[in-house]
Structures are given as C-alpha cells and as structure tokens.
Amino acid sequence: MSLALRIRDLIKDHAGEKALKGISFEVPEGALFGIIGADGAGKSTLMTILATLMDADSGEVEELGLDLKKDFKILRHRIAFMPQRFSLYPDLTVVENLHFFADLYDLDPAEKQKRLSDLLKFSALEPFQKRRAGLLSGGMKQKLALCCCLLHRPSLIYLDEPTVGVDPVARRDFWILLKSLKSEGITLVVSTPYMDEAKLCDTLLLLDHGKVLDSGSPREMLSRYPYSLYRIRGPKPLAYSARKEPPQGVSLVYPAGGELRAAVDGGMNASQDDLWKDFPGANASESMTPDIEDLFFALLSREQASLEKTVK
Amino acid sequence: MKASLRRILVAGHKEFLHIIRDPQTLAIVILMPVIMMFLYGYALNSDIHNAQLLVEAPVPSAASRALTSRLNASTFFSVPGSIPASADPLQPFRSGQARALLRLPPDFEASLRRPGGAALQVIVDGSDPSVGSRMRGAVEGAVQKTLMDYLDIEPPHILDQRAVVLYNPEQRSAMFFVPGLMAVILLMISALLTSIAITREKETGTMGQLLITPLRPGEIIAGKLLPYVVLASLDGLLILIVGRLIFGVQVAGNLFFLAICSLIYVFTALSIGLLVSTIAKRQHHAMMMALGATMMPTVILSGFIFPISSMPLFLQVIAHIVPATYYLQIVRGIILKGVGLRELWQPLLILGFEGLLLFGLSIRKFRIKL
Numbered sequence: 001m002s003l004a005l006r007i008r009d010l011i012k013d014h015a016g017e018k019a020l021k022g023i024s025f026e027v028p029e030g031a032l033f034g035i036i037g038a039d040g041a042g043k044s045t046l047m048t049i050l051a052t053l054m055d056a057d058s059g060e061v062e063e064l065g066l067d068l069k070k071d072f073k074i075l076r077h078r079i080a081f082m083p084q085r086f087s088l089y090p091d092l093t094v095v096e097n098l099h100f101f102a103d104l105y106d107l108d109p110a111e112k113q114k115r116l117s118d119l120l121k122f123s124a125l126e127p128f129q130k131r132r133a134g135l136l137s138g139g140m141k142q143k144l145a146l147c148c149c150l151l152h153r154p155s156l157i158y159l160d161e162p163t164v165g166v167d168p169v170a171r172r173d174f175w176i177l178l179k180s181l182k183s184e185g186i187t188l189v190v191s192t193p194y195m196d197e198a199k200l201c202d203t204l205l206l207l208d209h210g211k212v213l214d215s216g217s218p219r220e221m222l223s224r225y226p227y228s229l230y231r232i233r234g235p236k237p238l239a240y241s242a243r244k245e246p247p248q249g250v251s252l253v254y255p256a257g258g259e260l261r262a263a264v265d266g267g268m269n270a271s272q273d274d275l276w277k278d279f280p281g282a283n284a285s286e287s288m289t290p291d292i293e294d295l296f297f298a299l300l301s302r303e304q305a306s307l308e309k310t311v312k
Numbered sequence: 313m314k315a316s317l318r319r320i321l322v323a324g325h326k327e328f329l330h331i332i333r334d335p336q337t338l339a340i341v342i343l344m345p346v347i348m349m350f351l352y353g354y355a356l357n358s359d360i361h362n363a364q365l366l367v368e369a370p371v372p373s374a375a376s377r378a379l380t381s382r383l384n385a386s387t388f389f390s391v392p393g394s395i396p397a398s399a400d401p402l403q404p405f406r407s408g409q410a411r412a413l414l415r416l417p418p419d420f421e422a423s424l425r426r427p428g429g430a431a432l433q434v435i436v437d438g439s440d441p442s443v444g445s446r447m448r449g450a451v452e453g454a455v456q457k458t459l460m461d462y463l464d465i466e467p468p469h470i471l472d473q474r475a476v477v478l479y480n481p482e483q484r485s486a487m488f489f490v491p492g493l494m495a496v497i498l499l500m501i502s503a504l505l506t507s508i509a510i511t512r513e514k515e516t517g518t519m520g521q522l523l524i525t526p527l528r529p530g531e532i533i534a535g536k537l538l539p540y541v542v543l544a545s546l547d548g549l550l551i552l553i554v555g556r557l558i559f560g561v562q563v564a565g566n567l568f569f570l571a572i573c574s575l576i577y578v579f580t581a582l583s584i585g586l587l588v589s590t591i592a593k594r595q596h597h598a599m600m601m602a603l604g605a606t607m608m609p610t611v612i613l614s615g616f617i618f619p620i621s622s623m624p625l626f627l628q629v630i631a632h633i634v635p636a637t638y639y640l641q642i643v644r645g646i647i648l649k650g651v652g653l654r655e656l657w658q659p660l661l662i663l664g665f666e667g668l669l670l671f672g673l674s675i676r677k678f679r680i681k682l
Contacts (some may be wrong), residue, residue, distance in 0.1 A: 032530050053681055076524050087517035091333040102323040104525040106315055119365070148521070 004029045004063070004156050004187040005050070010059035012045055019045040020056070021210040027189060027203065030180045035191040036296065042210040043082055043191040047160040050189070051081035064156055080149035084160040086141045090134025094125055094144055097133050098151065105152045119147040123177065139170025141243030146177060157181070159190045163197065175200050195293035206296055213299040218292060225290045227251055227263035227298060232285045251309060252301050263298055319527055327509065331539055341505070345497045346546050350496020352489040360446050363411040365389040366404055370397035375462055376662040382458040383414075388450045401435060410677035411437045412447050416456070424463060438619050479564075479648040486559035491643040492616035494551050496607070498574065499581040502544045503606045504599060506585030509536050511598040529678045537582050544578045545571075564650030573646065573660060577639040580667035581606070584635075586674035610636040638663040 005027035012020040019042045027033045035044050048054040050061065052072040061068035066075055088097045102112050120126040123143040128136065138145060142162050149157055159178075161170040175197065178188055182202075187262065190201065198204055201216050206213035206221075214221055246253040252263035262285070289300075331338060365383060369376040372394055384391035397418070404410035415433040417423060423430040434451050438444035460466070472633070480487040481601035510533075513519040522532055548571075557563040563570060585602055592598035611617065613627065614636035620628055631637050645651045653660070 048520075051520075051524065053523060055681060077526060079524070081520065081524055083517055083520055085517045087521050089326070089330070089518060090516075092329055096329060100322065100326045101521075101525065104319055104527055106318070126486075152525075266433075 002029050002065075003027065003312065004031065004064060005033075005189070006060075006062040007050075008060040010046070010049070010056050010061065012042075012049060012054075012056045014045050014054075018238075019210050020049075022059070022211070023207075023212055025205050025212060025215050027187060029187055030185050031187055031203050032178060032201050033187070033189045033203045033205070034198050035189065035205045035207055036193075036198050036292065037191070037207035038193060040209070041207040043207060044160050046207070047081070047158045047189070047191060048083075051079065051158050052076055053081070072124045077152070078155055080152070080157045082142075082145050082149050082157065082159045082162055084164070086133075086145060088133050088141070088145055088148060091132060093130050094136070095129045097144060097148060101148045102151045115151060115153075116259050119150060122180075123147050124173075137167075137170070139166045139174065142166055142170075142174060143177065146174075152180075152228040154186070156187045157189070159188065161191055161193065163192060163194065171197075172282045191293065195291065195296060198292040203291065206299060208300060208303065211303075213303060214295070221295055222290060222292070225295050225298060226302075227265060227290075229288050229294055230264060230285045231288045232260040234263055252297060254297055261288075261294065263294070316528070316531055319531045320534045323527060323532060324538035327536055328539045331543070332507070337483065337505070341501055341543050341547065342462060343558070344501070345493070345551050346554055348405060348493055348497060349490070349551065349559070351492060353559055354605065360388045360443060360450060362390040363388060363443075363447055365391050365412045365414065365451065366410040367391060367394040368397060368413060368415045369394040370399065370416070370418040371420070371550050375421045375424055375459070376416055378462050379414075379416075379455065379458050383451075383454055386450075386454055388454075390445070405435070405437055411443075412451055414451060424459065480675040484560075486561050487648060490551065490555035490559060490561040491500060491640065491647050492614075494548060494574070494643050495577075495614060495616060495640045497547055497551060498544050498578055498608050498639075499584075499606045499636055500603075501547050502540055502578050502581035503585035503588070503602045505540050505543070506537060506582050507592065507598040507602040508595050509540070510586065510589035511592050511595050514593060515595055523680060529680055532674060533675065533678065537586070540582060541575070541578055544581070545575070548574050548578075554587065561647065563647050565646035566652060569652055570643070570646045573639070573642045573656070573663075576660065576664050576667060577635065577642075580635045580663055580670060583670035583674055587670055587677070590674050590677040590679070601659055609634045613637070614640050616640060635663055636667050638666075 003026050005025075007026070008024050010020050010023040011018075014020075023042075023046065035043050035046065045054070049056050050063065050068070052068065052075055062257055063075055064078055068075065078180050089100070092100065095116070099172060102116060107115065120129060123146065125140060125143055125147065128140060133141065136144060137196070146159070146162070148158075163174055166174065171194075178190065179200070182188055190197075192198070201218070203215070203217055205215040214224070216224075246262070250262050253260075254261055313418050322411055367380045367383065369378065369380070376394060378393055380394050383389050401413060401415060404413060413435040415435070417431060420430055432455065434448060434455075436444050436448045436451070477483065513522060527535075552563065556563075584605055588601045588605060592601055609630070613620070613623075613631040613634050615631065616636070620631045620637065623631060641659045642663070643658050649655075
C-alpha cells in the first residue's frame with residue numbers, strides 16, 4: 001500500500017509556544033484520516049504546514065511522494081486545504097466563488113461547467129447558487145468551501161475542523177460527503193475536536209499539546225484500551241466532577257454524556273461493588289465497551305501521570 | 313504567458329466584483345474627489361471676496377464719499393459706509409465687524425491738494441497672513457487709483473514697472489488646486505484601496521486559499537491592482553471634468569500625455585499601497601499606514617500648498633522623495649503651462665523609477681507562505 005503522507009519528527013514553534021514537539025505518522029493513500037485533539041493540541045498548525053502554507057522548523061514530510069519543502073509549488077496543484085475559518089468571499093455568490101476558483105485552473109469551458117454542476121448537485125447547494133456566501137448557514141458554507149477545494153480534483157485534501165459550529169444534521173451530511181469522496185480514492189485528512197466523528201475515520205491520530213498520544217485504526221486503538229470501563233448510574237455527573245481523588249482501585253472517573261464513567265485497573269468483579277459507596281447516590285454500575293473518547297481520556301491521564309513523575 | 317494573463321484577468325474580475333458589491337467604498341471613490349474639489353474650491357480659498365472694510369471719515373467730504381463708493385464697488389470689499397472717528401480703532405477687529413479699516417484724517421479733502429499730500433492709515437487683520445497681505449495690496453491699490461481719478465492727475469513717470477503674471481493671470485486659486493487635488497486624490501484612492509484590498513484577504517483568511525491555487529504572487533498583485541487603476545483613472549477624469557465645468561480650469565497641454573503621466577503616477581501610488589499591505593496584518597492598520605504615507609506628505613511636502621523652496625533643508629530632502637512632488641510639477645506643467653515631454657521628462661523619469669522601485673520591493677516582500 002503506498003503512502004499519501006509520511007511525516008518524521010515534525011517540530012514547529014508557533015506564536016511563542018512549542019506547537020508541535022516532534023510528530024511522526026503515516027497516512028495511507030485513499031484513507032479517511034482523522035486527527036483528534038482538544039483546542040491547542042496543534043491540529044491547525046500541523047494542517048497549515050502540511051498544506052504548504054507554513055514552514056516547519058524541522059522534520060521531514062513526504063507528501064504524495066514529493067518533498068514538502070522542495071516541491072511545495074507542485075504540491076499546491078495536487079492538494080487542497082479547507083481552513084478552520086470560513087475562507088471564501090462572503091460578498092460573492094455561491095456560483096461566483098466557484099467560478100473564481102475554477103477559472104484559476106485552466107479548465108476548458110465544457111469541463112468546468114460539468115464539474116460545477118456536479119459539485120452543486122453533490123453538495124445540494126444547487127438551489128442556493130445565487131445566494132451570497134456570507135448569507136449561507138454554517139453547514140452550507142462548509143459545503144461550499146469543500147466544493148471550492150474539489151474543483152481541481154486534488155488527490156489529497158486537508159480539512160481543519162470542518163464541522164465546528166455546524167448543526168448536527170449538517171454535520172452528518174458533511175461526513176456523508178467525505179465518505180463519498182473517500183470512495184473516489186481521494187485521501188482525506190480531517191481534524192476534529194468531536195470524538196463521535198473519530199469513529200467515522202478509518203485511521204486516527206490522537207494529538208495532545210503537540211505530541212502524538214496514539215495512532216491506528218479505531219478498532220486497533222480500542223483493543224489497546226488499558227482499563228475496564230464502568231458506567232455508574234445514580235449520581236449527578238457534574239456534582240461528582242468537583243472531586244479530585246478517585247476512590248482506591250479506580251484510575252479515572254469522569255463525566256461523559258449524562259453519566260459518570262470509571263476506568264478501573266484490571267477486571268473488577270461484582271463483589272467490589274462496595275467501591276461505589278464513595279459515590280453519593282450511586283445505585284448501579286455496569287461494564288461497558290470504551291469508545292475513542294474513553295481512550296483519549298485514558299491516554300491523557302497516563303501522559304499526565306508520567307509528566308508528574310518526571311517532575312518529581 | 314497567456315495563462316498568466318488569463319489568471320490576472322480572473323483575479324481582476326473578482327476584485328471588481330468586490331468593489332461593486334461594496335457600495336460604500338464605491339461611493340467614497342466617486343464622491344470624495346467631488347467633495348474635496350468643492351471644499352478646496354470654496355472653503356480653502358484665499359481669494360478675497362466681499363471682505364468687510366470700514367472707512368473712518370471724521371469729516372465726510374466729496375473725496376471720502378468717492379473713495380467709499382469706489383471701494384464698495386470692487387468685488388474685494390464690502391463697505392457698509394463711513395464711520396465717525398473712534399477712540400478705539402481696533403474695536404471693530406476684535407468684534408469681528410471688520411477685516412480692514414481705512415482711516416482718513418479730518419482734513420482729508422484739503423490735505424489731498426496740499427504739497428505734502430494726505431496721510432492715510434490702513435489697518436488690516438493679519439491673522440491669515442496671505443489674506444492680510446492681499447487685502448493690504450488691494451486697499452492700497454484701490455485708494456491710489458480712486459484718488460488719482462478723483463484729482464484727475466496722472467501718476468508721475470519715474471519708473472514704468474509693469475508686472476506680467478503668467479499661466480494664471482487672474483490668480484484664481486482653482487488653477488492651483490485642481491492640479492494639486494489630482495495629485496492628492498489619485499494617490500489616496502490608489503494607495504488606500506490597494507492596501508486595504510490585499511490586507512483584507514489576509515484578515516479573512518482567503519490569502520491562504522489564493523496561495524494554494526496556481527496564482528503566482530505577481531498575478532495576485534496584478535489582478536488586485538487592475539480594477540484600482542481603472543477607478544483611479546475615472547477619478548482623474550472626474551476631477552478634470554468638474555475642474556473644467558465648475559471651476560473653469562482648462563487643460564492647456566496634451567490630454568493624452570496627461571493621461572500617460574497620470575497612469576505612471578497611479579502605478580507609483582498603487583505600489584505604495586502594495587508595500588503597506590505586505591507589512592500590515594489588519595485592514596485598519598493598513599488604512600492608517602497608507603494615509604500616513606500618502607496624505608500628509610502629499611498635502612504638506614509636495615509643494616501643493618507650501619513652496620518647497622521655503623522649507624528647511626531636511627524637509628526639502630524629504631519633499632524630493634515624495635512622488636507627488638514630481639507629479640505636481642508634471643501636472644501643473646501640462647494643465648497650466650501646456651508643456652510636454654521635452655520639459656517634463658526629468659520628473660517623469662524619477663516618478664517612473666520610484667514606481668518600479670516600490671513595486672519591485674513589494675513583490676519581493678510578498679510572502680508566498682502565511
């Protein structure tokens with residue numbers, strides 16, 4: 001399997017901080033690759049560098065078989081970048097934005113027309129062609145931005161938090177579009193702070209404070225989940241979150257959804273149920289399978305623990 | 313080459329859409345020259361018109377009445393009539409009743425015919441020096457002329473000195489400010505709008521999108537400049553039309569040559585805006601920088617209002633860097649004197665050189681990464 005992206009030890013100081021502290025990973029061709037991390041994890045810096053718009057301080061990047069530093073001009077013809085912020089012209093209409101970007105690539109008129117109408121259909125923006133981009137809803141803006149990225153048929157697209165600030169229905173629609181692009185063989189690198197979007201990707205990179213926590217396919221990564229996870233019913237999750245130390249034998253307690261979750265070292269049997277007496281109002285607990293969010297918390301707390309150890 | 317030109321036109325077309333989608337900017341571009349012309353034409357005018365002049369005649373006589381009515385008839389002054397002798401001749405100045413006061417002696421009529429002649433006093437409000445000295449000259453001239461006529465005598469022929477004023481014989485200020493405003497407005501429109509236009513792409517994040525497309529830096533810049541060259545040309549034309557129709561300023565020289573020189577000037581001005589936009593990160597920073605780099609030096613240092621030769625040396629040095637200095641020489645030469653390339657090649661060459669230098673510098677500074 002050939003690689004769309006091979007990154008070795010990427011380092012970048014940005015805005016006076018160490019944004020990327022030596023990152024290495026690979027993205028296979030045709031993947032839907034998700035970069036997951038909280039705000040400030042370094043996702044945008046990483047994307048901007050990979051999109052040829054910013055230079056890294058050091059490290060090697062091979063993109064579509066080309067050297068990022070040397071061949072960025074050629075790469076610009078073959079990749080696309082959808083930045084975090086809406087970056088089209090709000091005073092131009094949907095079609096005018098599309099025409100502008102299409103015209104910059106030397107397409108013959110018939111081909112251009114075909115691509116435009118295909119994209120308008122694909123994105124369901126057809127009824128809004130004449131609307132100014134600034135007046136579109138958040139979801140439609142992102143679809144338009146995606147269409148503008150697709151005009152030149154790139155083989156690799158970077159999407160920086162494309163669904164932030166977009167309503168749930170539009171988010172789902174957007175991911176359907178991404179899936180259909182993947183089926184055309186386009187490599188997609190998507191960053192997101194939403195854990196529920198992680199499982200829609202086929203490969204993941206968990207990023208925290210400029211460092212890689214883990215990477216692999218969601219299933220692979222979850223198989224490495226180090227704890228047994230329990231769902232605790234009863235206590236109000238937010239009331240608990242003020243507590244600092246989890247009870248003995250429990251590594252991690254955190255609110256998720258409308259419940260509390262506890263990660264416990266090794267298997268915990270039912271007789272240890274009395275552990276839960278530390279949780280006011282707890283009336284039941286049950287074992288559950290972890291998802292990416294749980295893994296993320298687990299890795300994060302382990303990272304912090306090792307940090308504390310080195311400090312001590 | 314052909315593909316590059318096509319991309320420039322695509323970028324130019326997009327910029328043109330931005331302009332027409334923004335009616336406020338468009339209104340400023342069109343209205344500013346007209347408003348500035350009316351302001352300069354009517355308000356910033358040191359021509360004297362109907363200035364209040366009082367004639368103090370302690371003993372009214374035929375001579376004083378002739379003088380009063382003659383002065384009142386001139387367009388310079390408005391004379392409400394003669395006033396009696398006053399103990400405090402400065403009172404009308406303090407109260408703002410008068411800009412000038414002509415004081416006649418009580419024996420004015422008789423002293424006119426005496427060998428020693430009459431002694432008059434002219435008091436002029438000198439708070440605006442140029443208006444003051446012009447009023448003084450006007451009062452003295454009018455008095456001289458009236459009394460000669462009144463006494464029916466010829467001026468003595470000792471020296472026959474006749475001044476000839478060239479290019480603007482009536483000394484109308486329109487002849488002076490129309491070329492000056494060409495310099496100011498073309499520069500402001502060009503530098504200000506381009507600096508904002510490029511900074512806006514940075515601020516909205518679209519610059520990154522442009523950089524990833526096949527557009528080369530030079531093409532982005534050229535496409536940006538194109539519509540503003542058209543706008544600036546329209547403004548230049550507008551100034552000439554308003555100058556001609558309302559202020560009666562005719563272009564003495566070749567219009568085509570004026571257009572070419574103006575385009576070179578506009579190119580220099582656009583390059584200033586470009587350079588500003590490569591430095592500024594925000595639109596309002598760009599605007600302040602562009603205003604500072606263009607408006608002040610152009611109005612004050614280019615020789616538009618104040619003559620460069622009367623400035624201290626170090627300001628003269630700066631004045632000779634300001635592009636408007638050269639454009640002003642050119643545009644005054646063409647509009648007022650009707651001269652052409654043979655007389656104006658020097659400032660034109662310097663202007664073109666400055667334009668190329670600034671343009672080259674801004675292309676070099678234009679970053680192909682964020």
